[in-house]
Amino acid sequence: MSVTDRLMSLPAWTVAPRLVGMARAGVGAAAIIEAVEVAPQLRALSGGRTLALPRWEALPVLTAGAVPLFLAAWLFVAAAFCLGWRTRVMGIALTGVLTYVLAADRQLYTNHLYLMTLLVLLFTLARSGAAFSIDARRGRGSPAIPAWPVLLVRAQVSIVYLFAAAAKFNVVYVSGVVLRAGVEAPAIQSLPPVVFTGAAIASLATELFLGVALWRPKLRTLAFLAGTVFHLTILATMQLLPDLLTFALLMLSGYLCFLAPMDGRRRVAAGPEHIPGEEALVSA
Amino acid sequence: MGRNEAFTKPDHHYGPALRRGILAFCAIYLLVQIAVPLARLPNPNNKPFGWQMYSAISHYTFSVRTAGGSTERVNPRDYVLRYRADVDYRPYLPQLLCERVQGAVAVTAKNPLTAAKREYPCP
Numbered sequence: 001m002s003v004t005d006r007l008m009s010l011p012a013w014t015v016a017p018r019l020v021g022m023a024r025a026g027v028g029a030a031a032i033i034e035a036v037e038v039a040p041q042l043r044a045l046s047g048g049r050t051l052a053l054p055r056w057e058a059l060p061v062l063t064a065g066a067v068p069l070f071l072a073a074w075l076f077v078a079a080a081f082c083l084g085w086r087t088r089v090m091g092i093a094l095t096g097v098l099t100y101v102l103a104a105d106r107q108l109y110t111n112h113l114y115l116m117t118l119l120v121l122l123f124t125l126a127r128s129g130a131a132f133s134i135d136a137r138r139g140r141g142s143p144a145i146p147a148w149p150v151l152l153v154r155a156q157v158s159i160v161y162l163f164a165a166a167a168k169f170n171v172v173y174v175s176g177v178v179l180r181a182g183v184e185a186p187a188i189q190s191l192p193p194v195v196f197t198g199a200a201i202a203s204l205a206t207e208l209f210l211g212v213a214l215w216r217p218k219l220r221t222l223a224f225l226a227g228t229v230f231h232l233t234i235l236a237t238m239q240l241l242p243d244l245l246t247f248a249l250l251m252l253s254g255y256l257c258f259l260a261p262m263d264g265r266r267r268v269a270a271g272p273e274h275i276p277g278e279e280a281l282v283s284a
Numbered sequence: 285m286g287r288n289e290a291f292t293k294p295d296h297h298y299g300p301a302l303r304r305g306i307l308a309f310c311a312i313y314l315l316v317q318i319a320v321p322l323a324r325l326p327n328p329n330n331k332p333f334g335w336q337m338y339s340a341i342s343h344y345t346f347s348v349r350t351a352g353g354s355t356e357r358v359n360p361r362d363y364v365l366r367y368r369a370d371v372d373y374r375p376y377l378p379q380l381l382c383e384r385v386q387g388a389v390a391v392t393a394k395n396p397l398t399a400a401k402r403e404y405p406c407p
Contacts, residue, residue, distance in 0.1 A: 008300070011298055011302070012298045012303065041365050044365060050364065051376060051377070051380050052365075053376060106332070107364060107365035108366070109332045110366075111335060111336075148310055151310075152313055152314075156317065159318065159321070159335065163321040163325070163334065163335035163336070164335045166321075166325055167324075167334065167335065167339035167340075170340060173338070178339070181341055181343055247337075
């Protein structure tokens with residue numbers, strides 16, 4: 001098979017949907033937390049009580065009366081996406097809501113909001129409502145879903161870690177002052193500078209490791225454990241807890257797309273869900 | 285992909301045109317996701333769309349000098365939407381403080397790490 005043929009066959013490859021559906025639920029839960037987090041900021045912006053830095057002047061600003069309706073719509077579509085109810089429609093709507101927030105004001109930008117927008121789009125394209133969802137319970141499930149959006153989720157997770165590590169290759173970060181400024185607990189802040197230098201180097205190395213190791217089947221379990229400990233440590237020590245909780249939830253949801261093959265495999269028995277002429281594999 | 289991957293043989297739902305469209309989407313997606321952070325990389329200061337989390341610090345303090353000659357330190361959290369220690373507020377905050385603080389004649393931004401100062405006269 002030529003390279004062109006292999007490339008052309010890639011869009012039609014499929015993957016078992018269960019862990020992807022679980023990942024979708026995690027991303028939807030993160031979107032619910034984010035709505036609660038952003039609510040006071042949207043209210044402050046609409047009331048003109050704070051510095052406004054619109055990304056595009058032409059974009060309509062939410063009025064004070066429209067903010068509760070917008071937040072209610074956000075919570076509704078995020079909850080529906082989380083539960084997998086009319087997943088594709090709700091995924092498209094949630095992508096629109098999050099894109100608006102990203103575009104509304106430069107101060108509303110956060111890396112986790114941007115990541116969330118991308119992941120909601122990719123999980124929508126992946127037909128992630130095919131399992132672990134209300135849609136599946138109502139007979140709209142499928143034993144196999146497109147693999148290409150799942151591969152893009154994997155790539156996205158690696159890109160986030162690798163560029164986060166690359167940006168930390170600077171004297172200020174490696175010295176530890178960035179981490180020292182970001183920690184919450186006074187007991188940790190009073191630790192000697194060398195501790196923060198060590199933590200900075202360790203965090204940089206962890207991100208580099210995760211960006212690569214998640215792709216290697218032999219290292220995947222270790223990467224999953226290292227990533228979980230990494231995000232829990234950040235949550236336990238750093239400021240901006242809701243932001244970091246959302247970020248951890250998004251990244252750990254992304255891990256599930258790497259872990260799917262490690263969950264055991266079996267061939268789908270021929271039956272109503274069997275794709276004619278094909279042998280789909282699903283996670284046990 | 286590794287030998288343990290759970291991806292299966294292709295199904296036949298996609299025609300050649302759709303397959304080309306999907307490949308084009310993937311290529312553009314990856315290109316943007318690599319090119320934009322690469323372009324941001326030479327200046328790691330929490331630039332958006334660059335995945336620069338906690339990579340640098342801009343922990344400036346701001347103080348306002350009034351016409352009466354007094355100088356008062358201000359808390360940026362009182363004026364910005366979402367305060368982050370790694371965001372550089374110097375391009376925005378002095379102008380806002382000039383507008384909001386009564387009698388302000390100048391705003392000074394100081395980096396406590398380097399003691400570097402810059403004064404922004406109010407218009």
